[in-house]
Amino acid sequence: MANYSTNEFKAGLKVMLDGDPCSIVENELVKPGKGQAFNRVKLRNLMTGRVGEKTFKSGDSLEGADVMDLEMEYLYNDGDMWHFMKTDGSFEQYAVEKKALGDSIKWLKEQVPYIITLWNDKAISVTPPNFIELEVVETDPGLKGDTAQGGSKPATLSSGAVVRVPLFINQGEVLKIDTRSGDYVSRA
Amino acid sequence: MAIDWQPSASLETLHERARLMAKVRAFFAQRDVLEVETPVLGQGGSTDVHLVSLHTLARTDKGQRRLWLQTSPEFHMKRLLAAGSGPIFQLARSFRDGEIGARHNIEFTMLEWYRPQFSLDQLIDETATLIMSLLPSFPGPLVHYRYRELFHTHLEVDPFTTSLDKLRSLAAERGQMSVKALASEGRETCLDLLMSMVIEPQLGKAELSVVVDYPANQAALARRHQDVDGEWVASRFELYLNGIELANGYDELTDAAEQRERFAADNAERRRLGLPEVDVDERLLAALEHGIPDGAGVALGIDRLIQLSLGKARLEDVLTFSTPNC
Numbered sequence: 001m002a003n004y005s006t007n008e009f010k011a012g013l014k015v016m017l018d019g020d021p022c023s024i025v026e027n028e029l030v031k032p033g034k035g036q037a038f039n040r041v042k043l044r045n046l047m048t049g050r051v052g053e054k055t056f057k058s059g060d061s062l063e064g065a066d067v068m069d070l071e072m073e074y075l076y077n078d079g080d081m082w083h084f085m086k087t088d089g090s091f092e093q094y095a096v097e098k099k100a101l102g103d104s105i106k107w108l109k110e111q112v113p114y115i116i117t118l119w120n121d122k123a124i125s126v127t128p129p130n131f132i133e134l135e136v137v138e139t140d141p142g143l144k145g146d147t148a149q150g151g152s153k154p155a156t157l158s159s160g161a162v163v164r165v166p167l168f169i170n171q172g173e174v175l176k177i178d179t180r181s182g183d184y185v186s187r188a
Numbered sequence: 189m190a191i192d193w194q195p196s197a198s199l200e201t202l203h204e205r206a207r208l209m210a211k212v213r214a215f216f217a218q219r220d221v222l223e224v225e226t227p228v229l230g231q232g233g234s235t236d237v238h239l240v241s242l243h244t245l246a247r248t249d250k251g252q253r254r255l256w257l258q259t260s261p262e263f264h265m266k267r268l269l270a271a272g273s274g275p276i277f278q279l280a281r282s283f284r285d286g287e288i289g290a291r292h293n294i295e296f297t298m299l300e301w302y303r304p305q306f307s308l309d310q311l312i313d314e315t316a317t318l319i320m321s322l323l324p325s326f327p328g329p330l331v332h333y334r335y336r337e338l339f340h341t342h343l344e345v346d347p348f349t350t351s352l353d354k355l356r357s358l359a360a361e362r363g364q365m366s367v368k369a370l371a372s373e374g375r376e377t378c379l380d381l382l383m384s385m386v387i388e389p390q391l392g393k394a395e396l397s398v399v400v401d402y403p404a405n406q407a408a409l410a411r412r413h414q415d416v417d418g419e420w421v422a423s424r425f426e427l428y429l430n431g432i433e434l435a436n437g438y439d440e441l442t443d444a445a446e447q448r449e450r451f452a453a454d455n456a457e458r459r460r461l462g463l464p465e466v467d468v469d470e471r472l473l474a475a476l477e478h479g480i481p482d483g484a485g486v487a488l489g490i491d492r493l494i495q496l497s498l499g500k501a502r503l504e505d506v507l508t509f510s511t512p513n514c
Contacts, residue, residue: 007286018366029289032388033426033436034406035238035380037287038365055365055385057377058286 001064006039006056014046014067017054021046021065021119029058046117046124049102065119072116074108084123087113096123104128106161107179128179133188134158135174142170152184196504196513205506208322208494209279212299215318221275221301226264228281229255232469234262235454236408240285241466242294256467257283260487261300262409263472266440269302269483270475277301279490290502291432291492294511299490304481308439311484312398312425315435318488319396319427323497327429328395334415335402339379342387347379347403348419355379362386376405391428400425409447410438427488434493437486444476 004015009027016022026042037058044051046067056062072084072094081095082105094116098105100123104114107128115127139155152164155175163177165184174188197205213223233241233256242257258264261280268276282298303311316330339347345358355378360367363381370378391397400421404412407422415421423439441447448468455465494506504510 007288029287029292030384031238031287031292032380032384033433034236034402034408035383036377037238038363038381038384040364040385053364055363055381057365057369057373060369 001066003061003063005061006041006058009039009041014065015043015062016065017043017045017062020048021067021124023067025051030055031058046119049125066121067124068118069115070118071113073111073113075110077108082108082126084114084116084126094118094123096126100124101126104179106159107132107134107177108159109134130178130180131176131185132159132179133174133176134161136165136169136171139165139169139171142168192513196507196510198505201498201500201506202508204498205494208497209490211322212279212318212490215321216277216301219275219314221277221303222273224265224268224273224276224278226258226261226268226278226280228258228283230258230263230469231255231467232263232472233257233466234259235451235458235466235468237454237457237461237463240287242283242285254467259284260298262485262487263469265300265302265485266472266480267475269304270478270480275301275303288511291495293491293503293507295514296503296507297490299488299493300485302440302483302485304483306484308400308423308425308437308484311437311486312427315427315437315486315488316396316398319429319434319493322493327392331395331397333391333397333399335399335421336415336417336419338387338391338399339382342390343382347375352378355382358382376403379403388428388433389431392430392432397428398425399428402426407441407450408438409441409450411441429496432492432496433489434496435486435488437484439484440480440482442476442480442482444473447476448473 004013009024011024013024014021022043022045024041025044028040029037030040031037039056039058040053041056042051042053071087073087075083075085082101084094084096086092104126109132112132116123117125134157136155137158140153151167153167154162155165155169156162163182163184176185176188178185239259241259243254245252246255260282261278265276265278278300280298280300281295283295285294287294336347339345343358352375355375356370359365359378359381360370363385365381401415402422402424404420404422410422410424412420413423425437426433427435451468458465491503491506495503500506
């Protein structure tokens with residue numbers, strides 16, 4: 001991979017830092033009145049998802065990371081690996097480890113497209129769509145007529161996620177959920 | 189994608205900017221400081237190792253020549269001083285390659301002025317008076333700090349005597365730089381890092397902070413003197429407001445031979461670092477040899493001051509067109 005100098009650091013650029021692929025979030029030039037200039041860089045570690053700050057001398061460089069985001073549909077899991085297929089018509093499949101799925105494991109639904117982040121052609125993270133429609137498989141019976149009042153109860157969804165839903169929701173209903181917050185949005 | 193042609197600053201801000209610029213000119217007119225305009229291009233450039241100069245090729249009366257876009261109007265203004273101009277000021281377009289960010293723009297406006305016979309303290313007071321006159325409300329009192337004292341207060345180390353190993357590990361920890369990257373760096377980089385990342389953000393809070401007695405190797409074009417502890421320090425100051433460096437002033441070096449040595453040392457350091465050398469300004473050296481009056485001079489980033497005065501988040505908010513938008 002090519003090397004990138006601090007003045008080429010832009011949000012979204014993928015670089016290697018301490019052996020892990022990272023995505024640059026922010027890059028700010030810091031310079032004393034006289035003297036050496038530095039770049040204060042905010043990076044997201046793509047293996048752990050953690051965001052940290054690091055300082056570089058201006059002009060220093062980092063090796064680029066061979067990272068790609070691809071859209072793939074979820075197919076199935078075999079108990080060991082989770083299998084996805086590219087949506088570009090190639091039918092090419094990728095097996096994803098549990099570690100790479102992280103929290104996304106609770107938002108999996110067959111035939112839904114996910115963004116799979118590949119590093120050196122290996123899946124390192126899975127991002128679900130912002131909104132997903134899932135069926136309620138278990139919840140307390142709905143309270144008839146209670147469509148306006150506040151109050152909520154837990155509901156288990158077909159993907160295994162447990163979310164807070166309004167009291168009037170019944171088992172078997174399909175709900176629209178915001179995967180970023182885990183919040184109920186509406187009936188689908 | 190549609191091409192963004194709109195100005196970086198709002199039209200309302202440009203009216204405010206014009207009003208503040210008029211105040212600057214009135215401030216100096218009242219004090220009988222002459223406004224001058226010197227060239228952006230020069231046959232010599234700044235040798236400062238930490239500045240990257242832009243240059244261009246021009247067809248001159250002597251054939252094709254490399255001309256340097258000035259990183260500040262200092263050299264030309266000193267030639268005016270040598271010619272007997274008396275006190276002068278300038279709002280000068282200046283250029284520093286690669287400097288883009290919330291507080292930087294490659295092309296920017298420097299307010300620079302020179303005061304023959306002024307002491308550094310007199311110039312500090314005048315600079316603080318000007319800054320306060322351009323702010324919408326009183327920023328707090330002017331508070332003096334010595335460079336050394338700031339390191340004692342904020343980091344419990346001494347910039348002159350603490351071991352390099354200790355400074356490196358502190359710079360790694362507090363400046364969030366990798367230990368490996370710092371292993372080959374000297375004192376200056378460690379001090380610059382700690383100053384920029386740890387100390388500067390704490391300066392100019394509910395006050396106008398002025399820092400003096402910088403290490404002697406950061407003298408640039410300022411004189412050096414021994415401080416009260418007997419350390420050699422640079423006779424210069426920096427002024428800070430809201431953690432932002434606004435001004436940089438010198439008790440001006442007037443010794444041509446020493447100036448020539450410093451230029452040569454800069455270029456030697458440039459060779460060592462694999463950086464391009466910069467043509468030394470022989471006309472400046474000739475003017476120093478002729479003699480310039482003792483005195484003090486200061487450069488103030490007027491775009492930054494306008495940014496602070498108007499409460500804007502980024503420098504580009506007060507520029508008609510920032511470099512990425514030019």
